[in-house]
Amino acid sequence: MKLTEILVKPILTEKANLQQEKLRRYAFRVNRKANKLEIKKAVEEFYSVSVVEVNTVIVPGKNKTRYTKAGFISGVKPGYKKAYVTVAEGETIDLYSNI
Numbered sequence: 001m002k003l004t005e006i007l008v009k010p011i012l013t014e015k016a017n018l019q020q021e022k023l024r025r026y027a028f029r030v031n032r033k034a035n036k037l038e039i040k041k042a043v044e045e046f047y048s049v050s051v052v053e054v055n056t057v058i059v060p061g062k063n064k065t066r067y068t069k070a071g072f073i074s075g076v077k078p079g080y081k082k083a084y085v086t087v088a089e090g091e092t093i094d095l096y097s098n099i
Contacts, residue, residue: 047093
């Protein structure tokens, strides 16, 4: 798997921002087939930081329903894999530079 296919996008939420400030932990949405070693290598290469730890979570899909004129329409939001990456002391990743 290519390194460009591993990291899909960073997760920018209030919880993720708190972890960035306090724990130096960054959240990324990653490819479902990527393992921890590949994620670590991709983050180190793209952001030029040293990674201490990688934790992964597979988020299951959620059922969604809505009411329309035709009645209830139900579907499923797709699941995805999330990685929490902890960087070394004194290092940071600037996720807002690309916005």
